[in-house]
Amino acid sequence: MVSVQQKYEHAVIATDVALFTVEKDQLKVLLMKMTKEPFMGKWALPGGLVGGEESVDAGAIRVLQEKAGVTNVYLEQFGTFGEVDRDPFGRVVSVAYFALVSQEEARMHVSPEQEDSLKWVAVQDVKELAYDHEAILAAAVAQLQTRLSYSNIAYSLLPRQFTLTQLQRLYEVILDTTIDKRNFRKRVLASGLVVPTGKKQEGAANRPAALYRFASRTPQQASLL
Amino acid sequence: MVSVQQKYEHAVIATDVALFTVEKDQLKVLLMKMTKEPFMGKWALPGGLVGGEESVDAGAIRVLQEKAGVTNVYLEQFGTFGEVDRDPFGRVVSVAYFALVSQEEARMHVSPEQEDSLKWVAVQDVKELAYDHEAILAAAVAQLQTRLSYSNIAYSLLPRQFTLTQLQRLYEVILDTTIDKRNFRKRVLASGLVVPTGKKQEGAANRPAALYRFASRTPQQASLL
DNA sequence: CCAAAAGTGTTCAGTTTACACCCATGA
DNA sequence: TCATGGGTGTAAACTGAACACTTTTGG
Numbered sequence: 008m009v010s011v012q013q014k015y016e017h018a019v020i021a022t023d024v025a026l027f028t029v030e031k032d033q034l035k036v037l038l039m040k041m042t043k044e045p046f047m048g049k050w051a052l053p054g055g056l057v058g059g060e061e062s063v064d065a066g067a068i069r070v071l072q073e074k075a076g077v078t079n080v081y082l083e084q085f086g087t088f089g090e091v092d093r094d095p096f097g098r099v100v101s102v103a104y105f106a107l108v109s110q111e112e113a114r115m116h117v118s119p120e121q122e123d124s125l126k127w128v129a130v131q132d133v134k135e136l137a138y139d140h141e142a143i144l145a146a147a148v149a150q151l152q153t154r155l156s157y158s159n160i161a162y163s164l165l166p167r168q169f170t171l172t173q174l175q176r177l178y179e180v181i182l183d184t185t186i187d188k189r190n191f192r193k194r195v196l197a198s199g200l201v202v203p204t205g206k207k208q209e210g211a212a213n214r215p216a217a218l219y220r221f222a223s224r225t226p227q228q229a230s231l232l
Numbered sequence: 233m234v235s236v237q238q239k240y241e242h243a244v245i246a247t248d249v250a251l252f253t254v255e256k257d258q259l260k261v262l263l264m265k266m267t268k269e270p271f272m273g274k275w276a277l278p279g280g281l282v283g284g285e286e287s288v289d290a291g292a293i294r295v296l297q298e299k300a301g302v303t304n305v306y307l308e309q310f311g312t313f314g315e316v317d318r319d320p321f322g323r324v325v326s327v328a329y330f331a332l333v334s335q336e337e338a339r340m341h342v343s344p345e346q347e348d349s350l351k352w353v354a355v356q357d358v359k360e361l362a363y364d365h366e367a368i369l370a371a372a373v374a375q376l377q378t379r380l381s382y383s384n385i386a387y388s389l390l391p392r393q394f395t396l397t398q399l400q401r402l403y404e405v406i407l408d409t410t411i412d413k414r415n416f417r418k419r420v421l422a423s424g425l426v427v428p429t430g431k432k433q434e435g436a437a438n439r440p441a442a443l444y445r446f447a448s449r450t451p452q453q454a455s456l457l
Numbered sequence: 458c459c460a461a462a463a464g465t466g467t468t469c470a471g472t473t474t475a476c477a478c479c480c481a482t483g484a
Numbered sequence: 485t486c487a488t489g490g491g492t493g494t495a496a497a498c499t500g501a502a503c504a505c506t507t508t509t510g511g
Contacts, residue, residue: 018282020243020314020325057243059323063314087312087327089245089288098284100245102312102325172489189492190474213488214481397462414465415501438462439508 018098022067023054025147028113033129046137076116081163085150105147107163162221170216243323247292248279250330250372253338258354271362301341306388310375330372332388387446395441
């Protein structure tokens with residue numbers, strides 16, 4: 008498995024992962040602070056080199072585990088970035104993924120005391136990332152929007168049980184639109200992808216909302232809207 | 233630009249390109265015959281290694297030029313295939329693209345006498361390709377279908393001037409559906425993406441068809457249907 | 458005059474949008 | 485009792501789908 012490697016100039020393969028969550032009506036992405044030159048102090052998407060004996064997908068899963076402490080999340084490859092000069096360190100081609108976690112998982116794995124090295128940033132507030140990560144992030148957001156519109160992946164951004172208002176806000180935040188409440192509810196329930204649990208939310212200073220769950224928590228191509 | 237390369241195990245980057253055309257009411261893809269073991273005699277998508285000083289996109293353009301003699305075509309990256317064992321030759325990660333040419337260009341660059349090493353095969357007749365190219369081709373076709381539905385890229389599969397029936401057949405062949413003629417014409421003309429040239433086809437044993445052209449021959453996101 | 462493909466409108470059903478008020482709870 | 489978000493239906497506009505016959509040419 009090494010015969011090629013003497014004969015050609017090589018590129019190193021890396022993966023970068025845009026890990027998203029939705030919190031406080033904002034789409035947020037996990038960023039890490041770079042500790043080495045030439046990007047020292049700048050923020051970047053979590054990433055890492057792919058090992059010689061692991062698949063690229065496995066590399067992305069490992070990066071998520073090692074850098075963000077997160078496992079078992081929705082993960083989707085959306086593009087490969089291969090400009091010669093994208094990494095001043097050498098010839099590195101990056102295969103980019105996006106991943107989704109619920110707000111609870113997000114908080115569980117990234118503690119506030121890590122804030123100096125690892126933090127959740129609202130996508131709209133992201134400025135100046137290392138490498139070509141601004142372009143990668145922009146592509147990740149675009150892909151997330153498309154995917155949300157054509158699949159049930161919203162399940163991976165919400166707790167097991169949720170209210171229809173939570174679900175609606177999720178769509179509004181990610182797609183950056185507003186949706187009519189009555190029309191949204193009609194369509195979501197008619198789709199059959201979301202079903203009532205019979206339970207109600209407790210403790211809010213208002214009428215308690217009915218709780219729903221996704222009929223299936225495996226990715227499928229079908230629109231809620 | 234080489235500092236990384238002593239420290240890690242590397243993968244070699246390749247690109248594979250699914251070059252499509254539509255001919256005789258069939259979606260066809262260009263295949264090459266492998267001349268080396270372990271795939272000698274098998275057919276594969278044109279592909280090649282990416283050089284150390286060229287971007288991955290540039291590599292794909294070069295592969296198209298060198299292997300198929302084709303330049304200046306619509307080219308889109310759609311996925312990266314990174315299983316460890318996908319290439320028995322060594323650790324090769326492949327960035328996959330699809331490309332589109334009109335039938336005239338297809339014939340111009342691939343002559344019938346090359347048939348033993350290079351040929352156009354109807355996608356539905358493709359069997360057993362080298363490497364993981366069956367999976368790559370399947371993904372390419374899926375991406376082509378999606379893209380055709382949401383953009384004007386059909387322009388790159390047709391001559392500059394074409395009849396609406398040609399355009400409709402193109403959609404029917406690629407999307408594998410049938411479309412109502414009157415509805416199709418209404419929508420295409422209403423879209424404004426296709427405009428009449430005022431000319432008519434000559435020489436057919438039937439009523440001559442009006443010739444149309446695409447208002448713009450640069451890719452844009454907008455649906456004809 | 459025959460074969461072949463071009464060209465052309467209308468109706469109906471289903472879907473999408475817009476829109477405003479009462480309800481249940483905790484503080 | 486007030487503030488907060490939960491929950492509900494209908495009418496109008498629009499969009500998509502179905503459908504058949506006449507026209508023009510070459511042979």
